[in-house]
Amino acid sequence: MSEIRNYLKQVSLVMAVLMAMATTFSTTAHAGMVGTGEIIQQQQTELDRQQLLNMLEKQEVQEKLAEMGVSKDQVADRIQNLTPTELADFEQQLAEAPAGQDVVGIIVLFLLVFIITDMLCATNIFSFINCIR
């Protein structure tokens, strides 16, 4: 167990990259009927997205982002482009976050995903990160 813990950082980075890749290549093209389950899922995604955007309106969140040199619009843009899987993941993390420390948790989470997708050249929020081609 302790061996795993030593490599926790590396392991989580690999997992995060894998996750980002898996979601980058999922498509939503469609042929045939759109089922009720799919409609519900789709609406849930929109609801989750809206909740994230609402969170961005909080003063503390914006201050924290400014501290890190990221503008609110950039993050909002990124949220608009999150895939359903990424969104569901965010919601999961938020639900698991203990009350009180959620704001900081959200920020760290935002940044983790953004930095990784930036590394994959999916976005370009952070100029100091050179993307892998």
Add this chain to the structure above:
Amino acid sequence: MYRLRIASRLLALTGLVLLAGCASTPPWPEPESEAGKPVLPNRVLLEDVPFYAQEKYQCGPASLAMMLNSQGLETDPDVLNELVYIPAREGSLQVEMVAGARSHNMVVYPLEPKLEAVLEEVSAGNPVLVMQNLLIDWWPQWHFAVVVGFDSDDETIILNTDTRKQHAMPYKAFHATWSRAERWAVVVLPPEQIPATAEPLTFLRAAHDLESTGHTRAALSAYQTAEQTWPKQPAPIMAQGNLAYGQQQWSGAVVHFRRVVEQFPDYAEGWNNLAYTLEQADCPVQATAALSCARSLSPERFGKEEAAFGTGQTGDGENCPALPSCPVPTQ
């Protein structure tokens, strides 16, 4: 050295006690809650909810019987026992309870995990089935009970639980035991009735769960209830259309999807499903028109597939409905 060891142990013990003390109970919800929400009464007691004393370990069947019979069904714990009680576990599981309620054609609506939601439902006359953990996290003793009332002045929750009818439990004790069961709470209502705290998506999901477990008539009824409650949502009508389509009632499905595109002309999914249904209903011309509208509304979603409608069709289009016009120019 010895003394130091004792002292450090004592310190560790106090730390543990202090830590345990951190799990505090939030204050009782204020009666003057947020705008737009109804003000909760000070005291509610649903006298009409029947009571069944549980036999050994059988809180599940007893609680479910109270929930179902309060909605006018006539069942009893002995019958439900077969359905939800697992002898090896000396109890019932949440999934069994939910499935047991569904098998009686009831909508099982999960509440938000906060006391306000429970109080609001009870105030609206709906008893709430809750799960509790009477012991501790690593040695749980799960328990089901029915919330039938509350008293804001005494800060008590009134429960039909184990062998006690309308037992007033102090809020603190209720909160602790309920929180250890992830604040699981549901209302069980006939599909014609909408829970007081219902959100469109959660209700629709509960209705869809009914459909996917084979209770199509109850599901249809729940979809209709949803349509009446939230007329600005296309999803409940879509669900009715999909249900008819699944039963191969093509003309019925066409009516529903037509209603969708009439009321929500910008909703590409509605045009798409209308297209495939018209194809089944032998209306290839209209089907092609509807699909090109779906494609124009949402090219990234529906634009990729070239659908070949009308190949080998004999439909002459006599009984085919005229479509409303597409809100965007089609290719």
